Amino acid sequence: MSETRNATISEPAPVPAGPLIKIENLDFHYGERKALEDVSLDIGANRVTAFIGPSGCGKSTLLRCLNRMNDLIPGACIRRGSIRIGDLNINEGTVDPVELRKRVGMVFQKSNPFPKSIYENIAYGLRIQGLHDRHVLNWRVEESLRAAALWDEVKDRLESSAFDLSGGQQQRLCIARALAVQPAILLMDEPCSALDPVATAKIEELVHELKHSYTIVIVTHSMQQASRVSDQTAFFYLGRLIEHGDTRQIFTQPANKRTEDYVNGRFG
Amino acid sequence: MQTNVPGKNSGVQPAAAALGRDAGNGGCETLLPAAPRVTPTSFATPAFTFPQRGRWVKIREKIATVALCCATWAVLLCGFAILGTIAVKGAGTLFKTTPPFINMDFLTRAPETLHVFEDGGRTLEFGDQAFREFSASKRVEDPTWAPKNERSFVYSAGGIFPNIVGTLLLAAGSMAVALALGVSTAVYLNEYARQGRLVEIVRLAILNLAGVPSIVFGLFGYGMFVVFFGWNTSLMAGWFTLAFMVLPVVATAAEEALKAVPAGFREASFALGATRWQTLCKTVLPCAMPGILTSSILGVARVAGETAPIMFTAAYVLRDKLPWEVSRVADFFFQGVMALPYHIYVVSSKIPQNEYTERTQYGATLVFLLLVAAIAAASVILRGRLRRRRRW
Numbered sequence: 001m002s003e004t005r006n007a008t009i010s011e012p013a014p015v016p017a018g019p020l021i022k023i024e025n026l027d028f029h030y031g032e033r034k035a036l037e038d039v040s041l042d043i044g045a046n047r048v049t050a051f052i053g054p055s056g057c058g059k060s061t062l063l064r065c066l067n068r069m070n071d072l073i074p075g076a077c078i079r080r081g082s083i084r085i086g087d088l089n090i091n092e093g094t095v096d097p098v099e100l101r102k103r104v105g106m107v108f109q110k111s112n113p114f115p116k117s118i119y120e121n122i123a124y125g126l127r128i129q130g131l132h133d134r135h136v137l138n139w140r141v142e143e144s145l146r147a148a149a150l151w152d153e154v155k156d157r158l159e160s161s162a163f164d165l166s167g168g169q170q171q172r173l174c175i176a177r178a179l180a181v182q183p184a185i186l187l188m189d190e191p192c193s194a195l196d197p198v199a200t201a202k203i204e205e206l207v208h209e210l211k212h213s214y215t216i217v218i219v220t221h222s223m224q225q226a227s228r229v230s231d232q233t234a235f236f237y238l239g240r241l242i243e244h245g246d247t248r249q250i251f252t253q254p255a256n257k258r259t260e261d262y263v264n265g266r267f268g
Numbered sequence: 269m270q271t272n273v274p275g276k277n278s279g280v281q282p283a284a285a286a287l288g289r290d291a292g293n294g295g296c297e298t299l300l301p302a303a304p305r306v307t308p309t310s311f312a313t314p315a316f317t318f319p320q321r322g323r324w325v326k327i328r329e330k331i332a333t334v335a336l337c338c339a340t341w342a343v344l345l346c347g348f349a350i351l352g353t354i355a356v357k358g359a360g361t362l363f364k365t366t367p368p369f370i371n372m373d374f375l376t377r378a379p380e381t382l383h384v385f386e387d388g389g390r391t392l393e394f395g396d397q398a399f400r401e402f403s404a405s406k407r408v409e410d411p412t413w414a415p416k417n418e419r420s421f422v423y424s425a426g427g428i429f430p431n432i433v434g435t436l437l438l439a440a441g442s443m444a445v446a447l448a449l450g451v452s453t454a455v456y457l458n459e460y461a462r463q464g465r466l467v468e469i470v471r472l473a474i475l476n477l478a479g480v481p482s483i484v485f486g487l488f489g490y491g492m493f494v495v496f497f498g499w500n501t502s503l504m505a506g507w508f509t510l511a512f513m514v515l516p517v518v519a520t521a522a523e524e525a526l527k528a529v530p531a532g533f534r535e536a537s538f539a540l541g542a543t544r545w546q547t548l549c550k551t552v553l554p555c556a557m558p559g560i561l562t563s564s565i566l567g568v569a570r571v572a573g574e575t576a577p578i579m580f581t582a583a584y585v586l587r588d589k590l591p592w593e594v595s596r597v598a599d600f601f602f603q604g605v606m607a608l609p610y611h612i613y614v615v616s617s618k619i620p621q622n623e624y625t626e627r628t629q630y631g632a633t634l635v636f637l638l639l640v641a642a643i644a645a646a647s648v649i650l651r652g653r654l655r656r657r658r659r660w
Contacts, residue, residue: 072538074462102541112532114551125540128550174536181540 020045020185020215021066026081028061030073035061039081039241041234048211050230050247051219054267057236059219063187066090066217067104068097085185102129105178109190111170113162113177118154121162121173125181140180147213148176149206168199175206179214186210188218192225204229223263227251235259351637358634361627373427374631379586379611380426382624385415393624395425423586423615424624428632430590432639434605437503437591438582439572439643442510446567449511450518451553451560458526459548471523478516483576485513490580501604503591506582513577514567521563525556558655565647569640575609583610608636 019042028036036058043049051059061070065083068090070076082089090100102125113121122141131137141158145151150172154165162173171191178186188207192200207216207229220226226233227247234244235256243250243259254260261267364371380396387406394402399415406413453474461467489509499505529552537547575583584604594600612632615625 067539069535069539072535098541098543101539106535106539108532108535108539110532112530112536114533114536115555124537124550125542128537128540128542128546177536177540 019043020085021217022084023062023065024082024084026062026065026083027079028058028065028070029075029077029079030061031075035239036065037239039236041241041244043215043217044232045215046211046213047231048207048216048218048229049232049234050226051217051234051236052221052223052226053236053242053262055221058239059234059236060189062236063106063189063217063219066185066187067101067106069101069106071097102181103183104185104187105181105183106187107171107174107178107189107191109193111167111174111194113165113170113173116162117159118162118165118173119158122177122180125177129181144176144180145173147179147210148172149202149209150176166199168195168202171195171199171203172206175203175210179210183214185215185217188216190219190221193221200225223251223265235262237262354630354633354637357626357630358632361631362634371631375427375432375635376429377427378430378588379423379428379606379628382421382424383415383418384421384624385418387415393425421622421624423611424628428608428611428628428635430587430606431608431611431632432635433591434583435572435608435636435639437605438506438510438578438607439568441503441507442514442571443564443568445507445511446514446518446571447560447564450515451522453515453519454522454526455548455553458523459544459552474516474519476516477512478520480513481576482513482574485509486577486580488512489577494581499602501580501582501584502602503582503605504601506578506605509577509581510571510574513574514571517567517570518560518564521567522556522560524563525559526552528559529555558651561647561651561654565644565651568643568647572640572643573609573636575613578607579610579613583607585610585614608632608639612636 021041021043023039023041023043026036026039027034028039039058039062041062051063053059064070065078066085078091083091085100085104088095114124116124119141122144123137126137126140131140142151142155145154150169153169154173157164162170165173171194175186175188175191192203195203204225207218210216211231218226218229230247232244233247233250235242235250235254235258237258243254243256245255250259251263254263361374362371363369383394383396383399385392392402403413403415457467457470486509489505489512493499493505493508494501497505533551533555534547537551542550582604584606587604587606589603591600591603591605594603612629615629615632
């Protein structure tokens, strides 16, 4: 199993492109507290990039910078540096965070389906974009659920509450919900931390499938998960990017001592 | 060894005793070293002792229990005494012994003056209209006829229909205004405003409103709406006065309900590219609605029941026309109405008390209580429905 996974890692992703996301010299503060310091990182298109590091190292903060979810936190701001997606600096005044979030989807640590039916959960993002044609909605809902490998499990009960689903199904529903608005980038903030190993395996399988169509950034606490799903890995410690590179290199020949200690479970 | 086992101690005793016996068995002795022999013994005789509590501790406990129990019963008794009196005295007016068992006249007619007089050796009781018809028919036979020993009691005949209608209108309108203002305030404070000192001051001000006596709201409403805005004694003035009175309840409740909506729902909505307004309308408010309604039930009971705020702003002692008997739609909002609590106040305070007036008093009170209970029950059912649709 692990061999096949490793084989997947060693194969280059089919679309070799320049970095889709360019983070340059980013300093980020929560009020007076510095959360990120001088982070520079390129994230390639159609690849899975994992952020690893101990709690409070800033990996989730950086993830939330990518779709400007931090705008919602009072006092949070970028003091220096820039984040570019494609050619666009996403923190420029002309960029509407609402439009940005439609292109940069997010899946949260705790699955958070709305207290609505399965169908309405998926259709939510489409409806707020003004899509009301029933046929198009039906089609997009099915497509999204299929993409999230959930369709076969829920196709007969689309109208039942999303809360009737198991934890793993709920998380896949959240992924489907994010996919429904057709983002280019999918951010995943510890998507498996509340799931059992079987559900986790399903999500990881899904990530493998999705990277053909999406650029995925995943924050994880599990080193095994990072090594299983990601092509690139970035290790953060105390708000700094310590090391980043190919996942295989990070896990087998880390250049930095702290990275080595961390991936070998000696701290964190 | 076995004598060490206390006879009354525990359910595990037989097993433990058996263990002890085994260990004492000569066959095992040779196999086991000395130390393990001790272990089962100490297991069979627990070292715990439970000292009895002191006598005074027990007595104090008993006294406390009894006292608290008595207090609870006293409260219950008061409640039953009040409700019982109203139910027993009011039932005579509201119900009757012949089908349909409910005194429909009382529920469907306007208040009238009750005339009590003697005629041909009988004591007769007539409402206004019936009295006039009766006198007219008498005068046909005898032009000099006049009722003997006539006494009249205002509002003691007829029914309380306009009052019920007025109270329902006042409660519905003021809750609509209060919910609109209160929920907007709560949404702004909780979802939009930057949390800080100013917001805290606003919150404190809203809470302080809750402590203002209702008569002050009445005077405020009179000065503001009736005189300054020139709305006169009207439904509008009553609605706004009552709404301001329950605003703190509704606003605080709405804020609590909004706070109870998990942050994850908002984040998920924002992450899908929803604006603040879309998030509010499609996710936050629907989820908060059951909570808002729960606390608004209290508000309904209060606006329906308050006398002081409406006595200067909306309530008429007597009005012939029903609220929908207006020539223009706009007039509907600027007319005064009769209201149950004010009616009870008028009937109970303005006239000498006797058996005739008591009927209306208690009848109206009973109807009033049932009405408030019905409104509360309706809100509870509505809340239950909303909850079933949106639980998390």
